[in-house]
Amino acid sequence: MRLHSSFTVRIRPIPPYSFELTVRKPAGWPLFSPLEISEGGITWTATHLEGELVGIKLSSKGSVDRPLLNAEVFTKKPVPESVRKRMIEMTTHELGADEDLSEFYAMARQDPFLKHAVDDLRGMHNTMTSTIFPDAVLAILLQMTGTKRFEQMMNCMLAKYGDRAEFDGRQIATWPTPEKLARTPASETKKTCNLGYRGDHIYKLSNKIAADGFPSMEELEKLSPVEVKEMLLELPGIGDYSADIINPHGGFPIDVWSGDIFGMLFFGKEPEHVKKELDRVKQEGIRRWGKWSWHAFFYVVQDLESLSKKLGMQLRLQ
DNA sequence: GCGTCCAGGTCTACC
DNA sequence: GGTAGACCTGGACGC
Numbered sequence: 001m002r003l004h005s006s007f008t009v010r011i012r013p014i015p016p017y018s019f020e021l022t023v024r025k026p027a028g029w030p031l032f033s034p035l036e037i038s039e040g041g042i043t044w045t046a047t048h049l050e051g052e053l054v055g056i057k058l059s060s061k062g063s064v065d066r067p068l069l070n071a072e073v074f075t076k077k078p079v080p081e082s083v084r085k086r087m088i089e090m091t092t093h094e095l096g097a098d099e100d101l102s103e104f105y106a107m108a109r110q111d112p113f114l115k116h117a118v119d120d121l122r123g124m125h126n127t128m129t130s131t132i133f134p135d136a137v138l139a140i141l142l143q144m145t146g147t148k149r150f151e152q153m154m155n156c157m158l159a160k161y162g163d164r165a166e167f168d169g170r171q172i173a174t175w176p177t178p179e180k181l182a183r184t185p186a187s188e189t190k191k192t193c194n195l196g197y198r199g200d201h202i203y204k205l206s207n208k209i210a211a212d213g214f215p216s217m218e219e220l221e222k223l224s225p226v227e228v229k230e231m232l233l234e235l236p237g238i239g240d241y242s243a244d245i246i247n248p249h250g251g252f253p254i255d256v257w258s259g260d261i262f263g264m265l266f267f268g269k270e271p272e273h274v275k276k277e278l279d280r281v282k283q284e285g286i287r288r289w290g291k292w293s294w295h296a297f298f299y300v301v302q303d304l305e306s307l308s309k310k311l312g313m314q315l316r317l318q
Numbered sequence: 319g320c321g322t323c324c325a326g327g328t329c330t331a332c333c
Numbered sequence: 334g335g336t337a338g339a340c341c342t343g344g345a346c347g348c
Contacts, residue, residue, distance in 0.1 A: 143327040149343060150326080196341025201328075239328045257326040275327095318326085 003074035003167040013097035017067035018123030019060035026302045035173045046165035046172035049087045055167035064123040074167035096125030104295045116310045117299040134175035139242035156193035181206035201237025217248045225249035250294020254282040
């Protein structure tokens with residue numbers, strides 16, 4: 001879809017805010033779309049805001065301690081002032097620009113592992129999409145697979161079923177919408193993108209959300225973490241691990257891979273039978289970091305290479 | 319080249 | 334309520 005219209009907004013994030021670390025996470029986590037483009041200090045990405053496909057061209061005009069972002073938002077048609085205002089609010093929030101990290105940093109500086117991570121990654125903010133759907137599909141694609149096959153499935157889903165935003169001389173594919181995938185039989189996605197049994201989960205999830213709807217990330221943030229988790233666990237294909245990835249309040253998503261890493265950090269060795277010990281590792285993380293468990297998880301997995309050297313441990317990279 | 323194992327979980331039937 | 338087994342597919346590995 002060609003996005004001809006645009007408006008520009010300047011965003012002043014709460015410092016410290018590192019544009020480079022937030023937009024392009026060290027472990028490769030994207031901002032809004034895995035197929036977004038970053039060149040010469042500019043990032044072109046695409047997402048859905050207020051149910052509308054938008055392209056966003058982002059750059060930094062400030063520094064980590066005096067951050068200033070320039071965001072050009074592209075839409076199909078000119079949008080009314082009220083919609084424009086709402087899109088700016090959502091973009092600011094989804095870029096983590098209104099996130100105050102001071103309390104987390106105060107806690108982290110007293111922690112033997114996190115003190116290194118927050119030093120290495122100062123100003124890296126948590127980012128999110130406006131709905132749970134992209135994260136939910138991503139979480140399902142991650143289940144029971146290695147990173148190579150996960151990337152094949154993810155890129156195929158975006159290329160075949162995502163909306164394509166054409167703006168500023170670029171084309172960026174987004175995550176598919178629930179409505180699109182609700183119209184696509186599981187047999188097709190299984191065949192086209194080799195999803196295997198995940199195709200059934202994604203089809204059921206898409207149909208449920210397309211038919212019944214689901215609260216936005218902002219609406220979920222106003223509910224209690226426990227309440228949100230219970231709602232997420234009601235969704236097809238979403239279990240404990242996936243719900244902790246999606247939950248905007250932040251969980252501690254321990255799987256086989258992260259279980260090895262945090263088992264090594266907490267107990268000095270990788271668990272011998274990691275699947276059996278996932279719960280023990282998870283409970284220890286929550287005990288140590290409480291409401292900051294997600295931020296702790298986020299900072300550690302983005303900083304594995306440096307942490308391995310500083311702590312003298314072999315932490316398994318992605 | 320071929321066979322086997324298993325991977326960044328979830329669901330369901332069964333006890 | 335707890336748990337074993339099934340579930341798609343393809344890369345890694347041993348032979």
